[in-house]
Each structure stands twice: as C-alpha cells, then as structure tokens.
Amino acid sequence: MDLYIIRRHGIWSNEDELATTNDKSLQVGEEMKDRLRWIRSYAVTEEDGRIGSVCIYEARDRDAIREHGRRIDAPSEDIRLVSGTAVKRDDPEPVTIV
Template sequence: MDLYIIRRHGIWASDAELQATGEESIRVGEDMKDRLRWIRSYAVNEEDGRIGSVCIYEASDPDAIREHGRRIGAPSEDFQIVRGLTVQRPDPEPAPTS
C-alpha cells in the first residue's frame, strides 16, 4: 500500500458533521480494510468558516481513496502519494474546540 495525503476543502459546517463523518469513515474503513487504512486527520478552518481536513491514509490505489470518500460523503479528488517523511517532533495535543 502507498501512503496518501488527502485534502478535503470545506466539507463540513460544524464539529457535529465532522464527527459524524469520522464515525462513518471508521465503519467504511472496516469494510475496506484490505484496500485502505486511515492513519490520522487534521481538521482545519477554511476561509469561509467551514471545516476542511488534511488526512493521511494508506491505500492500495487511487480508486480506494475515491471509493472511501464517496461512501463517507466526503469527496476525495485532491490527493497525492507521499514521497517521504521527516518528523521533527511528535504531534502536539490538539487544542480544545469551542
């Protein structure tokens, strides 16, 4: 499997929507575990006030990324294969959401 970075732009209007998609992603990921594995995601504030994300997945091929995005209701056409990795520090604890 290759490692992918996926950028989802402004998919969610609220933290509740984001959480519901995350729960669906776990369920769908179990169905697709031979083709795809969710590693981590970062929720980001978009300029228009909506919520987007940057996600790290392992996947067997681009079609697995697209299928997963379609099945969870979060389109996944903005993605790239990871070329390399440099870790300076471990991820910090997430800031509390309001």
C-alpha cells in the same frame, strides 16, 4: 500499500457534521481494510469558516481512496502520493480529538 495525503476542502459546516463523517469513516474503513487504512487527520478551518481536513491514509491506490470518500459522503479528489516523510516532533499537546 502506498501512503497518501488527502485534502478535503470545507465540506463540513460544523464539528457535529465532521464527527458524523469520522464515525462513517471508521465503519467504512473497516469494511475496506484490505484496500486502505486511515492513519490520521487534521481538521482545518477554511477562510470561509467551514471545516476541511488533511488526512493521511495508506491505500492500495487512489481508486480505493475515492471509493472511501464517496461512501462516507466526503469527496476525495485532491489526493497526493507521499514521496517521503520527515517527522521531527510529535503533535503538540493538547490536540483536540474529534
């Protein structure tokens, strides 16, 4: 499997919607565990106040990520293959877990 970054732009209006999608993502991810694996996500505040995300997934291919996005009602068309990783530090504390 390859490593991908997925950018979801402002698809949630509040943290409750985001939490619901996170729960769905875990369930669907388990059903698709032979094709993809959710590594981590960062929720981001968009300019209009909505919530977007930057997600890291291992996946067999982009189609697996797109299917996962459809199944969790979170479009996944901004998908980039990671060409390298440079981790300099752990995430700062505290990181809010959604």
